[in-house]
Amino acid sequence: MKLELVDVWHVYSPGTEFEVAALRGVSLSVESGEILGVVGGTGSGKSTLAQHMNLLLTPTRGRVLVDGVDAAAMRKRDLRRRVGLVFQFPEQALFAPTVEEDVAFAPRQLGLGEDEIRRRVQNSLEAVGASHLTGRFPHALSGGERRRVAIAGILAMEPEVLVLDEPTAGLDPAAREDLLGLVSRFRDESRSVVLISHDLDEVAEVADRVCVLEKGEVRAVGTPAEVFYENLDVAPATVRVVSELHGVYPDLGRPVRFGETLQALRGLLEA
Ligand SMILES: Nc1ncnc2c1ncn2[C@@H]1O[C@H](COP(=O)(O)OP(=O)(O)OP(=O)(O)O)[C@@H](O)[C@H]1O
Numbered sequence: 699m700k701l702e703l704v705d706v707w708h709v710y711s712p713g714t715e716f717e718v719a720a721l722r723g724v725s726l727s728v729e730s731g732e733i734l735g736v737v738g739g740t741g742s743g744k745s746t747l748a749q750h751m752n753l754l755l756t757p758t759r760g761r762v763l764v765d766g767v768d769a770a771a772m773r774k775r776d777l778r779r780r781v782g783l784v785f786q787f788p789e790q791a792l793f794a795p796t797v798e799e800d801v802a803f804a805p806r807q808l809g810l811g812e813d814e815i816r817r818r819v820q821n822s823l824e825a826v827g828a829s830h831l832t833g834r835f836p837h838a839l840s841g842g843e844r845r846r847v848a849i850a851g852i853l854a855m856e857p858e859v860l861v862l863d864e865p866t867a868g869l870d871p872a873a874r875e876d877l878l879g880l881v882s883r884f885r886d887e888s889r890s891v892v893l894i895s896h897d898l899d900e901v902a903e904v905a906d907r908v909c910v911l912e913k914g915e916v917r918a919v920g921t922p923a924e925v926f927y928e929n930l931d932v933a934p935a936t937v938r939v940v941s942e943l944h945g946v947y948p949d950l951g952r953p954v955r956f957g958e959t960l961q962a963l964r965g966l967l968e969a
Pocket residue numbers: 710711718719720738739740741742743744745746747786
């Protein structure tokens with residue numbers, strides 16, 4: 699699926715003293731089979747952007763297109779099934795008496811049969827490494843466990859596009875690795891992921907393209923190498939190190955990922 703935002707504006711509380719133009723003419727596409735990283739400072743509009751991807755928020759101006767069709771004309775239910783949105787701090791929204799029931803909630807709304815629901819619940823919990831939590835009470839789980847369960851609830855919809863708003867914030871390194879593995883598998887299945895994150899290293903590691911938001915506008919979008927080497931203030935440590943060395947060693951190229959960067963530096967030391 700190709701998801702596009704065309705000149706999207708979003709104004710909160712228009713006409714009041716609290717009026718905020720959180721998005722100002724954002725145009726952006728998410729291609730099928732790609733991981734799009736979205737970075738930007740606090741208040742730059744990332745969560746607002748995320749909520750436009752399944753029209754949980756309606757653009758004040760502009761359009762959202764799904765395979766070229768205006769998403770506003772689609773049934774909300776179909777749109778939300780195809781574009782799964784995991785909120786920032788989704789664990790706050792768990793409500794069912796057991797983990798299993800919580801994850802089953804959305805697929806049940808789709809009117810699926812019990813066998814299919816059970817299959818999806820099992821698969822989704824397995825995908826986030828939470829199968830062992832099935833019968834537990836969500837509110838008696840740790841923060842990281844709850845986060846996994848909340849993500850499983852969206853995976854159970856089997857969306858084509860998965861929008862993750864700061865999914866790894868506050869997770870330990872192992873849980874973070876697990877989640878990035880899940881994101882990569884999504885791409886391998888030709889589905890797409892929008893990964894919103896403050897962690898530039900993790901974006902550098904998995905993203906195919908990166909978008910930098912600033913004050914509600916797209917400041918840059920392109921491959922990680924293009925974006926990071928031209929916007930060093932939002933670049934991960936790997937890029938900043940190589941960039942510092944470029945003056946003396948222009949042949950280092952533009953590595954972004956940790957492994958690539960290490961290889962480039964090793965080549966330099968051996969030469
Ligand atoms: N419900 C709301 N009502 C009014 N203004 C809002 C609302 N939600 C967000 N805003 C404002 O819109 C702007 C963008 O907020 P948003 O939550 O999209 O930023 P963000 O990039 O996700 O920030 P963070 O990195 O802190 O999560 C901010 O100025 C914020 O104060």
